Amino acid sequence: MNASVGETVTITSSAIGLFGRYLISAGKNHFVSDQRAAAGGPGEAITAGELLLSSLGSCSLGLIQKNAAEQGIGLRDAATAVSFQRHATDPTRYEWIRIAVTLSGVTASQAEVLVGGFTSTCPIYNTLKRGGPVEISWTVS
Known part of the structure; x- marks a missing residue:
């Protein structure tokens, strides 16, 4: 997602039912992110x-x-x-x-x-x- 000077860029993140796992949406791109295992999350996806x-x-x-x-x-x-x-x-x-x-x-x-x-x-x-x-x-x- 490219931002021009003065442009506002927003991503959204939502908890998706498994503690420490999140759905990240940036425009038309969607991916999973995890909380670190050391912090109690799954630690499998990118942190x-x-x-x-x-x-x-x-x-x-x-x-x-x-x-x-x-x-x-x-x-x-x-x-x-x-x-x-x-x-x-x-x-x-x-x-x-x-x-x-x-x-x-x-x-x-x-x-x-x-x-x-x-x-x-x-x-x-x-x-x-x-x-x-x-x-x-x-x-x-």
Whole structure:
């Protein structure tokens, strides 16, 4: 679901009869999400934290590819690994969030430009960064 500047995007989520299992609807897309097993849920489907990480991965790759195409940078391939660690004493926070970007077909300076394009424009990344430590790194192959 893409949002233009100023556009409101809404998803809905509903409990569906099994404790800790939810139906998520985003436009015409519907999927199941679970509460973590450690929190008493089924823990079989994607969890809220995993959805957060996947949104960072998706936003990063989308913006990196868009910027490469617009700038004529010959990006061959791109991948991300996004992770977080829960805070040891404050369950309402993450200790850290890390985004590792791997790009191929570009130079180190082009990678820096592409990753900078992501970090300067992704609202998900920037909202999270304001709330705590978010680290990003990249490698070129």
